[in-house]
Amino acid sequence: MDVTVQDLKVQLAANEILKGVSLEVKNGTFIGVLGPNGSGKSTLLKTVYRMQKASHGAVMLDDKPLQSYKPKALAREMAVVGQFNNINFDLTVEEIVMLGRSPHLGALEREKQKDRDLVADSLAKVGMESYAKRSFATLSGGEKQRIVLARALAQQPSLLILDEPTNHLDITYQLQILNIIRGLGINVLAALHDLALAAQYCDAIYILNKGVIDSYGPPEDIINREMVRRIYRVDCKITEDSQAGMAISYFPLT
Incomplete structure (x- = not known):
């Protein structure tokens, strides 16, 4: 699923957070959005995955307006890994990851062996297969982040949106997770804070500052x-x- 953001503006109360942002994610590229705290990175991502309403401009997915997609149809194509993973239900790790299969199931349809296999494979990819029966609530912040990524992998999206995906992770898992994401071969739009990791994994980066795009291009041209x-x-x-x-x-x- 390709993304085109056109002249996007977002206003919260009296503050204009985004002031005319345009960007593209297409052809299986890993696109990073970098910038200081308060630059509008999370607001931009939330607008793309329909948690925040734009005051101007458009988000197009495969050349169709974002608002034309029904939620379940959108969830079959787009997965989101956010910064904060406060899930207040007493679910096991396995049950959390199985939620990623929900968009692919009918209203009363139960998961099949294929779904269980995808959940097991997703947990193995993030190194959490031995945690399958653990309560999600008992996990550390870094462990929760890996489980939420496993849920996104089980969803089998064609577009992955990541808001600081390596938050709470030590360097071993930062590299593991980004290698997994890079290897998916799908469109990725990620807000990142680590410039060196962005240079290593992104095909191109947008520098966002005070709600506008400051610069855009390959990491080696932009990070200086x-x-x-x-x-x-x-x-x-x-x-x-x-x-x-x-x-x-x-x-x-x-």
Whole structure:
């Protein structure tokens, strides 16, 4: 499922959070949205997955308006992994991941062996197969994040939207999760905060600042000292090699 965002504006109370944002996600690309806190990244994603209403502009999915999709039809194509995963039901890990199969089942249809196999495979991909019978509520923040990603994988979407997907994860699982996502071969739109990880995994990035797109392009063209100073108000030193990718050290502006 391709995404086209056209001149998107979002106003909350008296504040205009997005001020005319346009972007594209197509042809199985991993697109990152980066920017400082308060730049509008989460608001942009929420508008794309219909949790926030735009005041102007359009979100097109496969050249059809977002609002033309019925919720279940949209859920068969789009999966979302958010920052905060507060699920207040006493469900097991396995039951949480099985929720990803709901869009593919009829109103009274029970899951089949195929669905159970997909759930088991999704848990294995995030390294959580041994947690299947555990209560979701007992898990740590990082463990919950991996389970929510497993639920999205079980959904088998053609578009994956991620809001800080490596939140709460140590570096081992950050790399594991991003490798899994990268290997899906589907369209991915992700809000990220780690510039080095974005450079390693994204095909292209949009820099969002104060509700507008500051710059767009391949990571190697966009992530540089001048951009970091301008957008994040810190100085940095960027080093690169063919094995480790990009490393960034940050310093206060002088």
